[in-house]
Amino acid sequence: METTVAQAWQKSKLFFKALLIGILVLLLLIPAYFVEELIKEREQRQKDAYEEVSSKWAGSQIITGPVLVLPYAETVANVSGPPTILRKQAYLLPDKLTITGDMKPEERHRGIYQVMLYSSTLNISGKFNEIPLKQLRIDASSVLWNEAYVCINLQDPRGLKEEMQLKWNDSLVTLNPSAVNNAVMKDAFIAPVNVSPEGAISFSSQLQFNGSHELLFTPVGKETTVKLSSPWKEPSFTGVQLPEYQITRDGFSASWKSLSHTRSYPQLWKETSYDLTNASFGTGLFIPVNGYQKTMRSVKYAILCIVLTFAAFFIIEMVNKKSVHPIQYALVGAALLLFYTLLLSFSEYIGFNIAYILATVATVGLIGWFIKGVLSSGRLSWLLSLLLVLLYGYIFTILQLQDYSLLLGSIGLFITLGVIMHYSRKIQW
Known part of the structure; x- marks a missing residue:
């Protein structure tokens, strides 16, 4: 009887945690919106600078x-x-x-x-x-x-x-x-x-x-x-x-x-x-190179980055019987959003491509270091870091090949969904 109650509690706990993570994903869209507004503000400042110089020239x-x-x-x-x-x-x-x-x-x-x-x-x-x-x-x-x-x-x-x-x-x-x-x-x-x-x-x-x-x-x-x-x-x-x-x-x-x-x-x-x-x-x-346009396009994929990262984090947590607090999910989400502010600020000085690489290295390094401490596993930390590198590389490719972005996006999401479905089979829902 006690075993049955424990199993029921474990399943309900798993459900509520997944629900809480979903709510957290939606809440993270709020700061993502403010990041978009920040990009628009910086782009407007660029236009104002152009108008100011042009007004004194022609x-x-x-x-x-x-x-x-x-x-x-x-x-x-x-x-x-x-x-x-x-x-x-x-x-x-x-x-x-x-x-x-x-x-x-x-x-x-x-x-x-x-x-x-x-x-x-x-x-x-x-x-x-x-x-x-x-x-x-x-x-x-x-x-x-x-x-x-x-x-x-x-x-x-x-x-x-x-x-x-x-x-x-x-x-x-x-x-x-x-x-x-x-x-x-x-x-x-x-x-x-x-x-x-x-x-x-x-x-x-x-x-x-x-x-x-x-x-x-x-x-x-x-x-x-x-x-x-x-x-x-x-x-x-x-x-x-x-x-x-x-x-x-x-x-x-x-x-x-x-x-x-x-x-x-x-x-x-x-x-x-x-x-x-x-x-x-x-x-x-x-x-x-207009870094603002590419940065704005990359922010459109913020929800994709957050969902896939949290999904990978959740599967790793469940499969390896590790416990991760929702606040730790929130901290990882904050790091994912800070990627875009790093990208924006770097691209104003060194160009979009190099800025993207630096922001990726900084974000993946920070999250990898954090996950290693949370899960007490260097192997899992490297695994999640590798997944993030692949994810950011995939998005970078989409940004460069604008005419084929829909095709690449559809294929990439299909493959990603297949991988998630494969590994989620090991979770006892």
């Missing part, structure tokens, strides 16, 4: 133009009085636009954070064919030829290093910043230009400016060609069109060719408003 740049603006007068009949004369504007884009230049990266630091900036020199050239007044349905006598102007937009004009000048046929004009507020640009560099109803117009300009993060081009030409080179080895091409490119140990070179039919706006129009930058493309200075 932000992302988008080159738009040149656009020729042709004011004209339109007479509207009035039944009750004299006709009304309205002042309107027509917009013409170049028939050919060629941009060539370079992008020189410059590295800055704000505290522990790295900020990539750049300086660029661009040579812009192209031409307007004869102005198609018939296509615009405007009479030549209605055009205010002496009020025609050309406009070019640089998204962050603070980055401009030299006066913006434009060779317009045989004349040289200086473009000045102005709140033009037309249907194409709110702010731009503009200059009055000589325009006649007949004959093509050629233009050329050189822009020297600073920027950060991205350099984008708006394909306003009927045929737009852009060629860009840089000593930066990690370009991040962006926008609606990808270039033909070559990356070597000396940097990269890229070329884009865009035709007007790939855009959402026409080559010429009247009064209608279009957002020309919707068709822009270009490149950014990509910093290869």
